[in-house]
Amino acid sequence: MNENKYDIIIIGAGAQAISFLAGICSYIKKNDNHYNLKIGIIDKKENFGCGRVYNHDFPWILMNTPATDLSIDKNNRFEFYEWIKKTIDPSILLENNYDFVPRNVFGLYLKDKYIDFKNQLYNKGIILEDIIDYAKDISIDKNEKVDILLESKNNIKTNYVVFATGPSNSDDYYNLKICKNYIHNPLPANQKLINIPKDANVGIIGSNLTAIDVAVTLKHLGHTGNIFMASRNGKLPEVKGKYLKSYPPHNAQYLNFKKLSEHKKDSLSLKDLIRYIRKDLALHGYHWRNFFFEKNSKPESFEDFKCRVEEAQTSPTPFNIVLGIIPEIAKTWRLVSQDQIDLFMSNYYRQVHQKHGAIPLVNAEKILKLMETGQLLLKGNLTDVNFKNQQFNLNFKNQESLKCDFVINATGPKKTICQNVPKLPFTTLCASGNVNETHIGGIIIDINTGKILTKNGFYQNKLRAIGHNAEGSHPFINNFAWILETSFEVAESLFCEVINAKRTDGT
Ligand SMILES: Cc1cc2nc3c(=O)[nH]c(=O)nc-3n(C[C@H](O)[C@H](O)[C@H](O)COP(=O)(O)OP(=O)(O)OC[C@H]3O[C@@H](n4cnc5c(N)ncnc54)[C@H](O)[C@@H]3O)c2cc1C
Incomplete structure (x- = not known):
């Protein structure tokens, strides 16, 4: 050659x-x-x-x-x-x-x-x-x-x-790859999810975007068994509603960050980013810390999610603010020092990503329906998943355990x-x-x-x-x-x- x-x-x-x-x-x-x-x-x-x-x-x-x-x-x-x-x-x-x-x-x-x-x-x-x-x-x-x-x-x-x-591919956090009826990569769903018996109890590890794809697929395939969606935070993604519109930020703009970096003659820190983001969130009546990092953050209840879906059906949602800010911050990352990017990735990425990843209303409505009928149970504080006596156990912080016949991994890519x-x-x-x-x-x-x-x-x-x-x-x-x-x-x-x-x- x-x-x-x-x-x-x-x-x-x-x-x-x-x-x-x-x-x-x-x-x-x-x-x-x-x-x-x-x-x-x-x-x-x-x-x-x-x-x-x-x-x-x-x-x-x-x-x-x-x-x-x-x-x-x-x-x-x-x-x-x-x-x-x-x-x-x-x-x-x-x-x-x-x-x-x-x-x-x-x-x-x-x-x-x-x-x-x-x-x-x-x-x-x-x-x-x-x-x-x-x-x-x-x-x-x-x-x-x-x-x-x-x-x-x-x-x-x-x-x-x-x-x-x-x-x-995501990590095999709970060493389940060797277990029968464990599906590590659920997509493409038309290949990976079609052989699950309709009446099986299915555990989904994760409650973010891929977990939604899995639950929606089970619904479309006429699944009748229980679906347990279990994750550490027990929160569902943001919803892109009928009044989806990006609200351009007044302060957290790339040009402002660029000026600040030139003025400092140095790279930006996470504190510099927050300084402007905070002002924009305040204009909409939010405190930045509560907005991104809720205190005493609890797993989402059916009622909470219902409120969010109804809000997305009838009025603009706070997601519109995120939609405006994120592109400006995305442009700004190049002005931020690598050690601060590392800090963000280690400590804050997960919560911010949770606010940024959002599903279309049509899917949120399907999830709500599954929750309403009791077929889908959303659980937070997942601590472990194991396989004993031909069944999977989803174990939670409060010692509760749920048994399932199939487990589908829907944690994000590593x-x-x-x-x-x-x-x-x-x-x-x-x-x-x-x-x-x-x-x-x-x-x-x-x-x-x-x-x-x-x-x-x-x-x-x-x-x-x-x-x-x-x-x-x-x-x-x-x-x-x-x-x-x-x-x-x-x-x-x-x-x-x-x-x-x-x-x-x-x-
Ligand atoms: C499930 C999912 C849904 C998403 N939905 C959205 C969305 O709605 N909107 C949005 O903005 N973003 C979305 N994203 C994020 C992002 O847009 C996509 O991840 C990305 O654009 C996918 O394209 P890709 O080329 O990065 O990856 P892939 O589609 O994975 O393509 C990478 C290719 O590289 C090939 N490859 C890998 N290793 C090798 C190798 N060693 N030799 C040869 N070939 C190799 C693979 O076979 C593959 O075909 C989504 C991501 C995922 C995972």
């Missing part, structure tokens, strides 16, 4: 990778150059364009983001919405809902865009080659070329690698890459110190270029990470809008570097 066969290899062909390609296409549109480049993109065949997250599934597995916020064209926020109207048979949309569409509809859009981007690149002399395989391991050779070992046992060489491998067993394809890169991550997990990168920080403290030019792979430096990157935003920057910076290096080489 030729050395330097590829200028860039992208590992993973999901939403992150497509966002990166969108960034390159946006850059090459700006001039008439003809580039002589070859980009390879590695993934399993079925995931090209849509990745795992937006692949085929039941129509009730919905996007949690309205279609008008999911365009990959940064200059036209309605592109995805218009694409749906033009392309998708309305009968595919659940309850004719054009706002919150099935997740695989977004996957179909991304697949379409992938073909479109491939053609745009080809017209400018850039070949984008599908490599249907899986990257097992990666190393950097003595000539500073990146060597990728594939599952097929082939090796490929490239000048640069972009990691777009998506969210990792963040660690190198710790314990390194995630593929990072084994050698972790062992050689080419990847540095925060102690709770998440690769540390330079946010503008995606360059990965090494253990020696320099940014590795050859290795770039975007999206979920960059969580150590960007706590809110697990959302499509931010994956898109940061991928554009990384794409432009890497692309310029590649063409400059080519010019210098005279190739």
Whole structure:
């Protein structure tokens, strides 16, 4: 195999990778150059364009983001919405809902865009080659070329690698993987959840976004047994209601944070962020601490959730405030020092994330119905799950225990890459110190270029990470809008570097 066969290899062909390609296409549109480049993109065949997250599934597995916020064209926020109207048979949309569409509809859009981007690149002399395989391991050779070992046992060489491998599987917190009737990854639901007997008692570990997908699926499949949704905090996600609207903040704006950072001539701290957020929340009558970190936080009762759903049906909700503030903070993370980002991830991320992750009203109403009939029981203070005498026991702080026949894991993705067993394809890169991550997990990168920080403290030019792979430096990157935003920057910076290096080489 030729050395330097590829200028860039992208590992993973999901939403992150497509966002990166969108960034390159946006850059090459700006001039008439003809580039002589070859980009390879590695993934399993079925995931090209849509990745795992937006692949085929039941129509009730919905996007949690309205279609008008999911365009990959940064200059036209309605592109995805218009694409749906033009392309998708309305009968595919659940309850004719054009706002919150099935997740695989977004996957179909991304697949379409992938073909479109491939053609745009080809017209400018850039070949984008599908490599249907899986990257097992990666190393950097003595000539500073990146060597990728594939599952097929082939090796490929490239000048640069972009990691777009998506969210990792979650941890097996309770060592249940060996137990029969334990489902560690419930998605795609149309493969993983169809064989559960209808009358089985099912325990769901977690009460956040994936837990909602699981419970909604059981409801649609006509499940009759009990559903126990159990987590540490026992809280359900925020609800995106009928009057969903972002309230732009008056104080917590990126420009204000930028001015503050320039004035301080230093990075920002979490206290600096709070200073402005506090003012905005006060304008809406909230104290920042109670808003994000409720004191004596109790598991959510049926009545509490009912109130929240009714509020979402009839009036604007406090989620509108979060919707306005979060994008400004997302932009601001680059001004915050890494140690403060680490502090946020370790101590506050979970509560803030709980306020940010929200489900469409249609799903909240289904959950409420399940709770109302008594079929779904939401429980907090989960301490342990074990398997004895062919049954699972969900154990709680108050010594209570619930028995179930099936347990479905719906805890979020894990963040660690190198710790314990390194995630593929990072084994050698972790062992050689080419990847540095925060102690709770998440690769540390330079946010503008995606360059990965090494253990020696320099940014590795050859290795770039975007999206979920960059969580150590960007706590809110697990959302499509931010994956898109940061991928554009990384794409432009890497692309310029590649063409400059080519010019210098005279190739
Ligand atoms: C269940 C779920 C629902 C979400 N819903 C929303 C939402 O509604 N709105 C929103 O804004 N965000 C949402 N997100 C967050 C975010 O948008 C997505 O996580 C993200 O965009 C998914 O795309 P991806 O490319 O990061 O990941 P994936 O879809 O996982 O794609 C990564 C690809 O990399 C491939 N890959 C991994 N390792 C290798 C390897 N070693 N070699 C080759 N290929 C490899 C995988 O096969 C996969 O196809 C959701 C996330 C999840 C997990």
